[in-house]
Amino acid sequence: MSESQPLSRLFEEKAKAVSAVVSTVTSLEQALAHAVDLCDKKDACQILVSGCELPLSATGEALCETKQQKILAAPGLEPKLFAKLKELAAERGILCIDTGMRQRLGGVDIAFTVADFGIAETGTLVFDSNSEEQRLATMIAEFHLAVLPVSKIREKSFDLEEELLALLQKSPSYTAFVTGASRTADIERVLALGVHGPLELHILLLED
Amino acid sequence: MQTAKDLKEYRAELREALDNEFLRQAMDKFAVAYRGSRAKAFAGMDLKGLIADVAQAKDGAAQRMDELLSEFTAKAEAAGVKVHVARTALEANEIIAAIAKENGVKKIVKSKSMTAEEIHLNDHLEGQGYEVTETDLGEWIIQLRHEGPTHMVMPAIHLSRYQVADLFSEVTQQKQEVDIEKLVKVARRELRPKYVEADMGISGANVAVAETGSLGMITNEGNGRLVTTLPRVHVALVGLDKLTATLRDALRIIRVLPRNATGQAISSYVTWIKGCVECAPAPGGKKVHHIVFLDNGRRALARDPLFSQVLRCVRCGACANVCPVYRLVGGHKYGHIYIGAIGLILTYFFHGRDKAKNLVQNCINCGSCKDVCAAGIDLPLLIKEIHARIQDEEGHPVPSTLLAKVLKNRKLFHTLLRSAKLAQKPLASGGFIRHLPMIFSKEQNFRALPAIAPKAFRDLWPRIRPEVKGARLKVALFSGCVQDFVYPEQSVAAVNVVAGRGAALDFPMEQSCCGLPVMMMGEMAAARDVAQQNISALDPAKYDYILTLCASCASHLKHGYQKLLGNDPSWAVRAKQFADKVIDFSSFARDVLKLAPEDFRPGGGTATYHAPCHLCRGLGVIEAPRDLLRIAGVEYKPAEEEDVCCGFGGTFSIKFPELSAELLAKKLANAEATGAGTLVTDCPGCVMQLRGGLERKGSPMRVRHMAEILAQQIK
Numbered sequence A: 001m002s003e004s005q006p007l008s009r010l011f012e013e014k015a016k017a018v019s020a021v022v023s024t025v026t027s028l029e030q031a032l033a034h035a036v037d038l039c040d041k042k043d044a045c046q047i048l049v050s051g052c053e054l055p056l057s058a059t060g061e062a063l064c065e066t067k068q069q070k071i072l073a074a075p076g077l078e079p080k081l082f083a084k085l086k087e088l089a090a091e092r093g094i095l096c097i098d099t100g101m102r103q104r105l106g107g108v109d110i111a112f113t114v115a116d117f118g119i120a121e122t123g124t125l126v127f128d129s130n131s132e133e134q135r136l137a138t139m140i141a142e143f144h145l146a147v148l149p150v151s152k153i154r155e156k157s158f159d160l161e162e163e164l165l166a167l168l169q170k171s172p173s174y175t176a177f178v179t180g181a182s183r184t185a186d187i188e189r190v191l192a193l194g195v196h197g198p199l200e201l202h203i204l205l206l207e208d
Numbered sequence B: 001m002q003t004a005k006d007l008k009e010y011r012a013e014l015r016e017a018l019d020n021e022f023l024r025q026a027m028d029k030f031a032v033a034y035r036g037s038r039a040k041a042f043a044g045m046d047l048k049g050l051i052a053d054v055a056q057a058k059d060g061a062a063q064r065m066d067e068l069l070s071e072f073t074a075k076a077e078a079a080g081v082k083v084h085v086a087r088t089a090l091e092a093n094e095i096i097a098a099i100a101k102e103n104g105v106k107k108i109v110k111s112k113s114m115t116a117e118e119i120h121l122n123d124h125l126e127g128q129g130y131e132v133t134e135t136d137l138g139e140w141i142i143q144l145r146h147e148g149p150t151h152m153v154m155p156a157i158h159l160s161r162y163q164v165a166d167l168f169s170e171v172t173q174q175k176q177e178v179d180i181e182k183l184v185k186v187a188r189r190e191l192r193p194k195y196v197e198a199d200m201g202i203s204g205a206n207v208a209v210a211e212t213g214s215l216g217m218i219t220n221e222g223n224g225r226l227v228t229t230l231p232r233v234h235v236a237l238v239g240l241d242k243l244t245a246t247l248r249d250a251l252r253i254i255r256v257l258p259r260n261a262t263g264q265a266i267s268s269y270v271t272w273i274k275g276c277v278e279c280a281p282a283p284g285g286k287k288v289h290h291i292v293f294l295d296n297g298r299r300a301l302a303r304d305p306l307f308s309q310v311l312r313c314v315r316c317g318a319c320a321n322v323c324p325v326y327r328l329v330g331g332h333k334y335g336h337i338y339i340g341a342i343g344l345i346l347t348y349f350f351h352g353r354d355k356a357k358n359l360v361q362n363c364i365n366c367g368s369c370k371d372v373c374a375a376g377i378d379l380p381l382l383i384k385e386i387h388a389r390i391q392d393e394e395g396h397p398v399p400s401t402l403l404a405k406v407l408k409n410r411k412l413f414h415t416l417l418r419s420a421k422l423a424q425k426p427l428a429s430g431g432f433i434r435h436l437p438m439i440f441s442k443e444q445n446f447r448a449l450p451a452i453a454p455k456a457f458r459d460l461w462p463r464i465r466p467e468v469k470g471a472r473l474k475v476a477l478f479s480g481c482v483q484d485f486v487y488p489e490q491s492v493a494a495v496n497v498v499a500g501r502g503a504a505l506d507f508p509m510e511q512s513c514c515g516l517p518v519m520m521m522g523e524m525a526a527a528r529d530v531a532q533q534n535i536s537a538l539d540p541a542k543y544d545y546i547l548t549l550c551a552s553c554a555s556h557l558k559h560g561y562q563k564l565l566g567n568d569p570s571w572a573v574r575a576k577q578f579a580d581k582v583i584d585f586s587s588f589a590r591d592v593l594k595l596a597p598e599d600f601r602p603g604g605g606t607a608t609y610h611a612p613c614h615l616c617r618g619l620g621v622i623e624a625p626r627d628l629l630r631i632a633g634v635e636y637k638p639a640e641e642e643d644v645c646c647g648f649g650g651t652f653s654i655k656f657p658e659l660s661a662e663l664l665a666k667k668l669a670n671a672e673a674t675g676a677g678t679l680v681t682d683c684p685g686c687v688m689q690l691r692g693g694l695e696r697k698g699s700p701m702r703v704r705h706m707a708e709i710l711a712q713q714i715k
């Protein structure tokens, strides 16, 4: 613990440097409440997905219309936690799902996940993304909210070599490093967040 | 893209690019910003060590290419992937089209892949009736505009927000605001349905890890994740050079690539894919996954003793980011598909001599690319080598053959220089001349050119040679042509500084031009010949140091000769001994003579500095000249971009005068902005360029070689 303390601080610093929003929680239950809060407060008066307010082509518009309600996606969450999350979400009129992302490709509000590892040096989250639902949720969500247990933080990618090898050697396997929100600088090198994936990345450091 | 038939057409295109105000400003801003963010990204890291790690990992992989390919294939196929190897671009295109056909594909989404650009994959697939959509924002923009990329990482860097807004208005049939944030969102919404409808996703890969059979993809936008997740078929097109032995090697590359590319510690996403992952709409819920490895000359490159290093390239684009010529003319003119220094080289191998022949002449040999290369590739050397090969294949142009012939015969060369002095007589005025006899071109008018001196340094030497008793060092002076025949006063100044400080100077008369100009013109045989003459003339066993005041000569004597003669058993040892003794003037004055403030008079006025390419990058000498200015009692006023090329580049300024003039204009503006009285530098070539430019402008700023400043201030 004494060793992971400075690492979590380094992680926080580096993640914030790439515009991630970082806060701390002491339990998964607290993280669930945070997720529902975040979803509730997000664009309080609008359920439209990002970009849909702009003038679009007919096909672009059509996909916008598929979303009618605030949605929180949490694929891969333990059944008990998911049930809890669903309950909390329902109280605020938020739809909580863990499957069927392909029917929601227009977008969902929040993807809630638990990261497998963190790399402090770059503020990176590591996910075993074998599940298609998980992969999709973290791409189509406008905000990605990830819980990272502090004990899973290493300083450098090299320090994770063994664990990564184990992930990559699984057959098949899809593993993702996620650092900050989806970004582009393709127009005049001006940084813009959320070009294809999440507009915001929120990280909850879980002190375990 | 290269369409010019000859150098003349190419130059016309360059002039057009120079007139593009937006491009020029965007590139200037980018060049300056990049330098800062790269430095920040590597702060506190052992950059040289990181680069050496990448070079070593990639070299090892290139040597074991086929072995790694089998290892990768076995692992990937065990995970359900079908691995193909395409020997040529056409084969790769056909394999991918066949996969599309076999799977009843209609629509395809792509994530960014330079390898796909290399083989013109989109054209091939569209020709077969498939709808192909690029999903990387920059790639989508240029696809809609039917253009090629102008940067390997930022393909649409040449376009303004206005152009993008117009383009998107056309695509959506709705008027779009000129607001980058909003335009990005429009792309988000317009591209999303494309993923939904696509049956096949095509991606590239940055690494293919043999020990696990996984592909690694580095992306920022996240489109790569959608392309490899939503459609039921995934085809990855991967150059054989992307194979790495271990995950560790791949992680090493990932540590350097984004930092070097954009100054990011890491890209937003790094995605590792192995085998046929879960995919709901695919048969059996498993992705149909093919990997097409592209050879297209890579296997042969791996066996080439000189060029195998190009396979180290990780496509970070940094060699373009720092290139002064790229900065002036942009990627459409400084590359074909691949861009920047590496682009000049790859164009020759992947797209042919016709596309490469003009490009390779446009490198000013400033060494900036080599200095930042993520993989430590000796890019300028390889560019020159290709220039030479193209000349060997297509025939050498007359001026280059002539110069080669003349240089091989020192006496003839020196006689010609002396008679040039006579020919110019009526035109010379105040040390400047409008046209040196060999340059009858109006385009050279952007700077005044100097006259050949009345007496060459070699003719002055017998008179001024200092008598030194009890010398502790034996030093041979190598003057180089410019200081011998144009600026002998600089060499004389050096003699005055060195004399009486314990070093016995010698000026061996058999020395000739260092040979860099012929090497720049692609005359390798003559370059070798002259190198041998000079090593014989300045026998390294006789001297402690070989001192030169010309940064270009120094760097060529020190590094160029070893490259030219290192593989020749009868010369390799002496070339190395010779190189070890070569020293530039500033380092010699500071570190060997150990000149101190007590040696100088106070009140040396103000000066700014121009760092010659071949000194700061060629020899890695950075602090010595700045220290010397302070030691000599001169107030040093740093200028912006001191280490950016002045645009001389020897024959470059004659071939591409309009580019040379632009580089010079920038350099002078930065120097003058310091308000210093004198502009000091360490290379007579730079002096010629800078002084000529200031003279033409009528500027009061004076240009001095470091030796002249020291001679003026020394007690």
Ligand code: SF4
Binding pocket: B319, B322, B323, B324, B325, B326, B340, B341, B362, B363, B364, B365, B366, B367, B368, B369, B370, B379, B380
């Ligand atoms: S040596 Fe200089 S001019 Fe030539 S490619 Fe490299 S950076 Fe560009």
Ligand code: SF4
Binding pocket: B312, B313, B314, B315, B316, B317, B318, B319, B320, B340, B341, B342, B369, B372, B373, B374, B375, B376, B377, B379
């Ligand atoms: S040659 Fe070097 S600097 Fe240029 S793209 Fe390749 S790795 Fe990057």
